[in-house]
Amino acid sequence: MSTAAFIVIATLTLAGALAAASLSKLIHAALCLVVAFVGIAAFFFLLGAEFVGLVQVFVYVGAVAVLIVFTILLTRRADENTGGFNWGGVVLAIAVFSALMWAILGTPTLSIAAPQIEALTVKRIGEVLMTDYVWPLQCVGLLLTAALIGGLILVMEDKR
Amino acid sequence: MTGELVDQIFVVAKHWLLSLLGGSPDWVIQIASSLLNIAAVLGAFLTLFALISVLERKILARIQNRYGPNRVGPFGLLQPVADGIKMLIKEDIVPLRADKVVHFLAPIMMVASTILALGVIPYGRNMTPFAIDGGILFFFAVGSATELAVFMAGWGSNNKFSMLGAMRAIAQMVSYELPLILTVLPVVMVVGSLSPDAIVAAQSGYRFGAVPHWFVVTPWGATAFLLFFVSGLVESNRTPFDMPEGESEIVAGHMTEYSGFKYATFFMAEYFGMFAVSGLAVTLFLGGWHAPMRWLEFVPSYVWFFAKLSVLLFVFIWIRGTLPRMRIDHVMGFAWKFMLPMAFACILAAAVWHYQAHGLAGWLWSLGVVVIVYFGLSRLADTKKKFAPRTYRFAE
Secondary structure: OHHHHHHHHHHHHHHHHHHHHHOOOHHHHHHHHHHHHHHHHHHHHHOOOHHHHHHHHHHHHHHHHHHHHHHHHHHOOOOOOOOOOOHHHHHHHHHHHHHHHHHHHHOHHHHOOOOOOOOOOHHHHHHHHHOOOHHHHHHHHHHHHHHHHHHHHHHOOOOO | OHHHHHHOHHHHHHHHHHHOOOOOOHHHHHHHHHHHHHHHHHHHHHHHHHHHHHHHHHHHHHHOOOOOOOOOOHHHOOHHHHHHHHHHHOOOOOOOOOOHHHHHHHHHHHHHHHHHHHOOOOOOOOOOOOOOOOHHHHHHHHHOHHHHHHHHHHHHHOOHHHHHHHHHHHHHHHHHHHHHHHHHHHHHHHHOOOOHHHHHHHOOOEEOOOEEOOHHHOHHHHHHHHHHHHHHHHHOOOOOOOHHHOHHHHOOHHHOOOOHHHHHHHHHHHHHHHHHHHHHHHHHHOOOOOOOOHHHOOOOHHHHHHHHHHHHHHHHHHHHHHOOOOOHHHHHHHHHHHHHHHHHHHHHHHHHHHHOOOOHHHHHHHHHHHHHHHHHHHHHHOOOOOOOOOOOOOOO
16 A cells, blocks of 8 residues: 555656656746645655645645745746756756765665654644754744845835 | 434444445555545535525525525526536637646646645544544645645736736735634644644533533634634635635636636635635634534534534625625735734733633633734724825836
């Protein structure tokens, strides 16, 4: 069951990512990226990380994807194509991929059995965020608030 | 015993149907169980959609002093059948310059996300189609995909009215998602769980043997319920917040270039969204499937759920028949200047109520918090009757 699900999800996610990288129309590429986002969320669900999966859909499909399509909408023309194939991007992607693979294969924890951990509930995540990781959380909050105010100042019109 | 059987009849029926598959491997039973849940949700809500589409026209007609549909069937009740046939055999027009694939996928994505949202609501005792731990989060996560669907509809149509409508809709939906989610927070805080079933369970029982433990009878709960309902009106693009499809300004917004069954699909998604938001409001604030009084508990739980849902849907229709459309800048200003601070006040009031052990003192304190913030905001937002014409930035 879970193997079959894994194969289906992996195929869809990779197809979405590949389409996002290769389609010539930017809007189509952005929408295909959404498919890849949803596929990654499905992986989290498959692994039992319900909360992370839901947040993945929430943040990436609900916010990041909308941000991307709006950026394209406000900066490009509808009929503009992105030109020829970008070989520099391919080189960069291969470099990032091989670096990641090198890091993953070099990690020793993969060879030993994972210790049994308690189920990761939303409640547990909340408790940890509010106790052990409260300072990082506050810093992220401050950063996001600063970004929000900065964004507002950028679009604010001079009324004078 | 018979009462319990009537209450659980759908659950019993499902188990009986699954027992017919006895001996099959586990995954077959799992898939069959999911399919049965999906079929039940779809069946129930498609029926409700057909019913509400004719009832809405009837109620609006009553408000406007006319008869409404009364030709097809008794009291016009078969009108949805006629409408359905009409929609199915209508010509499907796709604009020549449209982005065909995106244009086609938009209504599907729209209706799919609203149906997914309907899945996590508890419709009765042991009757949650998709019971997961983070049900509330799931509801909003899939709900946020509708924004993308609206964008796809606006973009795919390659029409400026569609695009303007889609941009209005997204601006409005993103702004009101904030108060919508923030008004859910006090309930989640008090219950200590994101699961709709746990939230409904926390609202069981009666104070003084008569007043139900619903969150709507607390000051913070009543305020949060009102804010949630208004945000829900905006999220489902209903009057008085239907600027995205304002007929007199931008034809039909993102649905301008849709015809026939695709248009009907958008229409259906709007109603499903309305059902989902009302269903969540019932679950969060109106006690879910619990009876309002102890001696009424013999009535099956799902009857109570759908009775409360119908009341909320009636209010939706009532508002549509009564209020004129708002101006887009007023709607946005209302979200950021009033709804958002009030939602924060609700969180504070709920915390006060919680730490006064849910007693009378906490009730009064939270009422104080809500009232003070309300009057403070009203003073701040007061325009002193200086109404100015709207200034346009990009269209002069």
